[in-house]
Amino acid sequence: MDLAGPFAGFITTVTIVATLLYMNGHFRQQKYGLVPNNTEDNGGLDPNGPDVQFILYKRNSSPFNLVLHDQTKFDESRFNKSSPTKIIIHGFLSGIREEVFTLNKDAFLKKADYNVIGMDWSALCEFEYLSAMRGAQIASQYLAEMIEWLVMQDVSLTDIHLIGHSLGAHVAGMAGSKLTSGKVSRITGLDPALPGYYERGPQVKLDPGDAELVDVVHTYMKILGYAQPLGHIDFYANGGRYQPGCPDIYDIWKIGESLHCNHARSYQYFAESILNPKAFRCRRCSSVEEALGENCFEDTDIYMGEPSTYRNGLYFFRTRNSPPFSPPP
């Protein structure tokens, strides 16, 4: 399906509405159907807390709510200033109980006792998309303040890595550009959101100026995800357009599932790369079209995901159609 043409507007509207309905139902069930009213079982979230909360996860300990500017709480926490800090930021209609957070958090903590922080801004993105876009700006302000505050606690910016999915990728980018103390070492954008962000200025979306290293994974470009490169290094999974194993978008009954599946693959691949750094070997491409057409032939020893074996540019990698996604050599 090509979104250029006379039906572009119609098809885009139908797909966006279908995703919203699907994701909204899924999200509400997660948030209100299953969540006990108890902070511990609630992943550390405080139901009466601010709209944006930062929950610290460490090995062998309960989720800990890091309250911005609360020194006593910070000192009580198991935050380790000599360990890398990974801040994971979900997208539209999501939260820290969702897979985007749990898959990556579990993989990171299995690898090492990092400071894994789940940023929950679900209160600002649980209604419709336009208010979520405004919510993303507010959330990025909180995130920038949290980072500046960590820096005041002697946490080094070189140890901070932001990982954002969809709208969360732009939240990370906007926060990165607001910092006055310097740049974070890395922002990973996982299928950064396209709707509402096409051709917008770098102040409101992810761009290479937002961190020392900006790497981006594209899995569903031109529909929910951004197609143009947004980082120093941009990975186009299976061409960046559709992911193998996801339901066909032509199947009208599965359209919501198809949208969710393709968009979610970005964080599923990333999570797999945390424990298997050589899971996704890349070929270099000279343009987005070349990646889309799977016409990239220059072999590299660059791998998509958590390992930062980087040389600027565009890259193609292949996956299997179900987990583990790493293809056979």
Ligand SMILES: *[C@@H]1O[C@H](CO)[C@@H](O)[C@H](O)[C@H]1NC(C)=O
């Ligand atoms: C903090 O992290 C450093 C580096 O990863 C590690 O060597 C040290 O043991 C950690 N400290 C604690 C109290 O866990």
